[in-house]
Amino acid sequence: MRAAMRITAALVLAFSFCNSALAAEKKELLIGLIPEENIFRQIERNMPLAGYICRKTGISIKFTILSRYGDIIDAFVTRDMDGAFFGAFTGYLAHVKLGVVPLVRPVGAEGGTVAQSIIFVRKDSGIRDVRQFRHKSAVFVDKATATGFIYLLCKLRGIGVHNVDGFFREYYFTGNQESSVYSVLDRRADVGVAKSRYFEKLAAKDPLVAEELLVIARSEKLPDTVLCLRKDMDPLIRQKLMDVLVGMKKDPEGQRVLHELGYSGFTASKVSDFDPVAKLSREAGIDIRTYRYTR
Amino acid sequence: MRKKLLICFFLIVGLLLRAGTSKAGTVGVIITRGSAFYEEIHSELAKNIARKDGNVKFIVQRPYPDVVSWSNAARKLIAADVDAIVAYGAAAASAVLRERPGVPVIYAGVYGPAAHQLKGRNLAGVYSPTPIASLLRYLRDTRQFETLGVIYNSLEEDSLSQFDELMVIGRKYGMKVAGINLRRSPDIASILASVRVDALYVTGCATAGAAYPTILNMTEYRKMPMVSLLYDKQKRAPIMLTPDPAEQGAAAADLLLKALRRSSADGLGKVEGRRYLLIYNYRNSTSVGMRMSTGLVTDATEVIY
Numbered sequence: 001m002r003a004a005m006r007i008t009a010a011l012v013l014a015f016s017f018c019n020s021a022l023a024a025e026k027k028e029l030l031i032g033l034i035p036e037e038n039i040f041r042q043i044e045r046n047m048p049l050a051g052y053i054c055r056k057t058g059i060s061i062k063f064t065i066l067s068r069y070g071d072i073i074d075a076f077v078t079r080d081m082d083g084a085f086f087g088a089f090t091g092y093l094a095h096v097k098l099g100v101v102p103l104v105r106p107v108g109a110e111g112g113t114v115a116q117s118i119i120f121v122r123k124d125s126g127i128r129d130v131r132q133f134r135h136k137s138a139v140f141v142d143k144a145t146a147t148g149f150i151y152l153l154c155k156l157r158g159i160g161v162h163n164v165d166g167f168f169r170e171y172y173f174t175g176n177q178e179s180s181v182y183s184v185l186d187r188r189a190d191v192g193v194a195k196s197r198y199f200e201k202l203a204a205k206d207p208l209v210a211e212e213l214l215v216i217a218r219s220e221k222l223p224d225t226v227l228c229l230r231k232d233m234d235p236l237i238r239q240k241l242m243d244v245l246v247g248m249k250k251d252p253e254g255q256r257v258l259h260e261l262g263y264s265g266f267t268a269s270k271v272s273d274f275d276p277v278a279k280l281s282r283e284a285g286i287d288i289r290t291y292r293y294t295r
Numbered sequence: 296m297r298k299k300l301l302i303c304f305f306l307i308v309g310l311l312l313r314a315g316t317s318k319a320g321t322v323g324v325i326i327t328r329g330s331a332f333y334e335e336i337h338s339e340l341a342k343n344i345a346r347k348d349g350n351v352k353f354i355v356q357r358p359y360p361d362v363v364s365w366s367n368a369a370r371k372l373i374a375a376d377v378d379a380i381v382a383y384g385a386a387a388a389s390a391v392l393r394e395r396p397g398v399p400v401i402y403a404g405v406y407g408p409a410a411h412q413l414k415g416r417n418l419a420g421v422y423s424p425t426p427i428a429s430l431l432r433y434l435r436d437t438r439q440f441e442t443l444g445v446i447y448n449s450l451e452e453d454s455l456s457q458f459d460e461l462m463v464i465g466r467k468y469g470m471k472v473a474g475i476n477l478r479r480s481p482d483i484a485s486i487l488a489s490v491r492v493d494a495l496y497v498t499g500c501a502t503a504g505a506a507y508p509t510i511l512n513m514t515e516y517r518k519m520p521m522v523s524l525l526y527d528k529q530k531r532a533p534i535m536l537t538p539d540p541a542e543q544g545a546a547a548a549d550l551l552l553k554a555l556r557r558s559s560a561d562g563l564g565k566v567e568g569r570r571y572l573l574i575y576n577y578r579n580s581t582s583v584g585m586r587m588s589t590g591l592v593t594d595a596t597e598v599i600y
Contacts, residue, residue, distance in 0.1 A: 039593075040589035040592070040593075041589060137569075178590070179593075179594065182429065182432075182594075185426070185428070185429075186426030186428070186429045187424050187426055188426070188569070206432070207467045207468065208428055208464065208467060208468075211467065
């Protein structure tokens with residue numbers, strides 16, 4: 001049922017901005033989004049951004065939400081995407097495999113452009129150390145996420161475990177950060193992994209998350225979301241997008257859109273932003289060129 | 296003479312074996328009247344037993360949800376000289392344990408915290424730590440409210456334990472929780488007519504199960520958001536969360552067969568059920584003024600449009 005809904009959502013929930021007459025005259029860009037949170041909520045959050053870019057540049061933006069993190073790499077080619085808001089790992093993966101070029105990174109409301117992966121458990125579970133994970137159940141976000149899976153692989157390698165199969169009693173992938181947190185809160189899993197930003201956001205609005213869950217490990221800082229564009233993108237369009245996104249924080253209308261997104265602005269991004277995730281991948285024993293990132 | 300003795304010996308052994316086989320297959324069952332959840336678990340248990348061992352005979356008691364009825368049911372089964380007793384729900388299991396039956400006792404359909412209170416020898420069972428906070432979270436997602444009415448039965452340990460937990464959670468969320476202690480099913484109409492609450496949370500009690508059509512009709516009439524831990528085959532509640540009765544029944548059947556073979560449930564322990572049914576009846580939820588919950592749409596095991 002869930003899988004069917006996600007597939008349907010991925011097919012149906014492509015949405016575009018700027019009126020069709022304008023889109024016909026000018027360039028329309030197809031930009032992919034990874035399903036970090038509930039896809040319906042993600043649509044609501046991103047709609048104003050598409051509208052803003054169109055009003056400011058005349059470039060029509062069509063967003064498409066992928067059903068799964070790993071899909072964004074394959075879909076980038078098959079759907080002929082112009083760019084995508086990648087997560088740290090998928091961005092690095094796409095840069096290595098497809099040569100995409102980073103453009104901007106969103107700056108969080110509190111000013112940060114980095115994310116951390118956290119491993120959490122229920123306080124009453126008695127689990128306090130990675131060694132205690134053996135034969136427990138675990139929940140991850142997706143195989144193609146640094147914050148929602150690969151950090152845990154690093155921690156397991158640190159205690160000599162090279163394969164999650166057989167180590168955990170059972171494990172599953174939720175597909176988004178929020179579900180990972182609630183799976184542990186609701187005792188559907190003993191151990192969870194997620195991006196710290198989402199955990200903290202949920203903890204702020206739901207007292208049970210703050211009171212009943214315990215973060216027992218935290219990764220080094222990794223790049224958060226990165227907007228990358230295809231390598232052969234017209235430099236003029238690239239520059240237009242860069243200017244409008246970086247300049248949003250100075251424009252009152254832009255500030256309103258940023259507020260909707262939960263960001264304070266966008267900042268320019270460069271390839272070296274992926275260095276921490278490259279290091280993390282190496283530590284997790286992942287060969288980025290051969291890693292099977294789909295489930 | 297020797298030949299006669301041998302014939303007698305084999306006859307006696309044969310009779311003993313025959314008696315042993317039939318005795319080993321008699322199982323007493325207590326299903327509290329009004330609970331569709333317990334009925335469904337038992338139906339699954341019986342199906343699993345039939346598949347694995349056709350010799351088991353069930354003697355089923357359906358007591359009303361009160362202490363005297365549960366005790367009487369347990370005593371009748373002990374007097375019937377059953378080889379094991381299956382009790383659905385913590386209250387029925389407690390009643391059996393109080394009677395010290397001397398045969399294996401298997402429980403199922405028990406709420407996690409209530410299962411931890413069940414102690415005794417020759418005891419094993421299946422429980423589920425149903426995430427009752429998640430149901431409250433979904434309710435909050437669909438409608439703002441200040442006072443939550445919680446229907447429970449203080450005589451049913453599972454339901455009482457759920458109510459206690461909801462009181463604590465409600466306090467953390469800053470909402471008022473009004474307990475509606477439903478000891479008798481027929482009282483529901485007068486209680487709901489007078490109670491002043493903004494939303495209703497039905498815990499897993501048999502008294503509410505017996506009064507379920509009235510609860511559904513009245514909440515719909517009053518446009519009152521409602522969520523339920525009660526299993527309902529027709530899935531009428533706007534949001535329903537229950538342990539999966541198929542999983543409970545299958546696990547209980549395994550325990551029962553092992554206990555019958557060994558004539559003891561000692562060492563079989565507790566099995567945690569991990570599967571749940573989360574049914575989102577979108578059609579009925581909008582008719583009582585609940586907003587669509589996008590989180591629920593993606594989390595639900597079934598959405599009814």
